[in-house]
Amino acid sequence: MPGKARLIVVRGDEAMGEGLSYLLQASEHVAGREADQIPFPSDNWLSPVHANFLYRGEKLVVRDQGSLNGVYIRIRGAAPIQIGDRFMCGQQLFRVDATPKDTSGPEADQTYFYSSPRRPSAFRLTQVLEGGMEGIVCCAEERTVKIGREDCDINFPDDVYLSPEHARVEMSGESLELVDLGSQNGTYVRIRGERELSHGDYLFLGRNLLRVEVTA
């Protein structure tokens, strides 16, 4: 049903200005640093061809075109998450990692490995810094990690886009869940492949924040 959806640039590319909106009238709309339809020429976090907005029957979907940095969608409340997934809150980007196998067993000659005290941990979060270096690693104490500006497991007192208690990742049963704790600016998870969009969804493409409007 082409023509019924629009993308509003809420916060965006300096060269393009904010408040710009794109009416999605064709069947496919490519966004990227060198895209014709939805260009973001000055954001080097975007791949030349980054994402594609297209219609599948009645539905608008966004597809990651194999971009380096991906497409992030704001979660509503809580969302399932898997090992290897990335998510953003405030200015912070995290990757969910598995707890590595215990490699502290004895050698063939019966020498024991001397390690720091180990605690049981269901998973860990790794902060990814701009440029790709890894920053903080926080192993879950038991089954949960909370992120915020103060009194959480990981704190960023200087990140003004974070709420005091912003988001939490927890293991319940065998599955992981990302929970937004009612934050002001939301929690965003990187999509895998393709994702259906609905009215009011927010997306991050690089530094650009987009809002999806679907008019009935």
Added chain:
Amino acid sequence: MIVCSRCSKENQEHYKFCLGCGAELPRQSAKPRSLSVPTPPGGTPAPGRSTNSPRAQARRAEALASAPLLDVDPVPVERQRSEPIAMADRLPPELAPLGEKTAPCPDCGADVPENFRFCHVCGRDLHAEPSGRPPVDPPAERVSAAAVASPPKTAATPRARLVLIRPDGSEGEAFPLSGSRTLIGRATGGLFANDAYLSPEHAEFRFEGDQLVVQDMESLNGIYIRIEPDVPIELFDGSVFRIGQEILQYEAPTAPDPAPDGTQHMGSPHHGYLGRISLVIGRETKGNSYPIPPEGIYLGRERGGVVFPEDGYVSGLHCRIHSEVGHVFLTDVGSSNGTFVRVLRESYVPKNTFVLMGQQLFRADY
């Protein structure tokens, strides 16, 4: 797990004292195997006590037994230095402060501070004769493990002794370093036989002039030397150090290349981190990691940017990592139990310095 009856903290099997409150733990029957009767890494006696009268020893033992509790803040103690350590030329490579001037290493070309005896990159002895021949050792009487296990009969006065410091802080057996080279390890027997964290051949001690030198014999767990308080020690990519029970590794900042199409990796703001430190929890496995901000970071049990509230052997404020002139340094800020740096390949052992090997703490007296 051993659950402390006093504070209910769960401790690992081999601990003899509770990590939470310092209380003595019951000896657990479940030992990994008979050869392993590991003792916890000892809290080192607070420096500044040298008397060995029974009363002093009792007092010391008492103080140390409760050290984790008492150690709310590093109490300034007068530090005993039996003699001043000559700063020029005589500190081990890992322990020497960075000299202002550097000279290229003849082997690998690295810029080596002029006061370093060994190249910190390739280990080349920079004082060796420039003949290209490796330095010739004095006629070597390599003391074999078996020979050392029983007290030397010829009883020439040993040039040095490794004095065991027991977990309660009292002095234990002394192990003589008599030959020109002494190999120690689990296979040596005696003092070392029961430490499952020592490799069979762990370390070799020798003298160079009047300086004791220790070489890591590619041991699994390495040799750690206590650093002087308030003397910055340079950290290199991969340097390992230990405070309390925590083994930490420094990683220099690295980053992948941008994509070929010019796209940069997105991520959290990079505040100019000096690299990061990570807890070592397995051979190739790290636990929590902490980026080091450009202004540096303190580590402690209660204060600082990296805290270990559950490690009673870490002082309230223990050590600091900071950067000067593009180099990154580790400084002990007067901790009670010390900051220990792992020997890269070999290192001088300054007189009366504490050395950690396996689970045991020694003082190298000479």
